[in-house]
Amino acid sequence: MDSTPTLAGAARSAEAEISSVLTGLLAELRPVAERHGRLYGRLWEELGRAAAGGKRFRGRLVVELHDALGGTRRAAAAQVGAAFELLHVGFLVHDDLIDHDMMRRGEPNLASRMAFAARDSGADEHGAQQLAEGAAVLAGDLAISLAHRLVASVDAPPEVHTRLQQLLWDTVFVSVAGELGDVAAALGLQDVSLEDALRIAAEKTALYSFQAPLRAGAILAGAPPAVREEVEAVGLALGKAFQLVDDLLGVFAPESVTGKSALSDLREGKATTLVLHARTLPVWSRIGADVGRADLDEGTAAVLRRELALSAAPERVAAQAREELAAVDRVLEDSALLARATGVVGAARAVVAKSLDDALSHVRAAAS
Secondary structure (H helix, E strand, O other): OOOOOOOOOOOOHHHHHHHHHHHHOOOOHHHHHHHOOOHHHHHHHHHHHHHHHHOHHHHHHHHHHHHHOOEEEEEEEEHHHHHHHHHHHHHHHHHHHHOOOOOEEEEEEEHHHHHHHHHHHHHHHHHHHHHHHHHHHHHHHHHHHHHHHHHHHOOOOOOHHHHHHHHHHHHHHHHHHHHHHHHHOOOOOOOOOHHHHHHHHHHHHHHHHHHHHHHHHHHHHHHHHHHHHHHHHHHHHHHHHHHHHHHHHHHHOOHHHHHHOHHHHHHHHOHHHHHHEEEEEEEEEEEEEOOOOOOOHHHHHHHHHHHHHHHHHHHHHHHHHHHHHHHHHHHHHHOOHHHHHHHHHHHHHHHHHHHHHHHHHHHHHHHH
16 A cells, blocks of 8 residues: 655655656666567566655655764665665555556556556457566566665665665565565465554564664664664554554545555455454444455445444554554653654654544545
């Protein structure tokens, strides 16, 4: 889900620097790709289109925390920020493929556009779908590989280099574990408790969206281990709160808000915190048979949303999100080490809190 928050007070120059790194890298490689065939050139074009969207939230966290902690490696921070943006692109392309989604940010996604290219080349529907799926796997792999290339070539001392490369590897390793757990839970291949769902959310989303970018900024700034540990603590709490909010948005918010199908989570039967809470409530006897139906239509989904909205499940999810935001507040209040980072972390916390308010407004709308 790409309901990524926007830092209201973020410096536009950081976003511009990150975008410049991405644009330059993709522009450099696209002519090389075109020498390997027209479709490969088209794949790079679509990868560039996917990378051009979004709010640069993760990349800006790297740059802004680096600056707040007094770092002097601004260009390196922008390059590492761009790496996290490419990691995000790769994960989104793969996530759409896993979820069988053909839309992203309200437009046809990379797989969908590659299917168009296949039809233009004479493929039938089956062939177009095969090319689209293959292209999505390959494009996601390319984006993740490009993230590693950017980190590997960053201008920084050897010890900083080592920490950054280990961080990126850990991020990919753990995020894949979270994605696999998410898929397995949706298929009913493993029992998932609320604690398991939060752990999967932390692995799938919190690490690469909050913890790792913030830690990268601290590493580049030369922050001591104690600061890096506290940065990780607030990143974990922010990431969990973000995923909890996303669980609400994925069911109740319209596609114009999330950029993805409003049917996806219900159709896939994802074991989100919302669904897990609903399973313990009387509402499940009325909706359980329809959650996870591959042929779920919008009319039935609207009924499911209303039933869920009228239950206690959304407020239970919201309460968990508030607990995570309170954990962020406690770290900021108790830590002298993070005093200089309060503005950056506080801004991220504020927009996650606003996203929660927005999500609850969609819940109320579904209940009416």
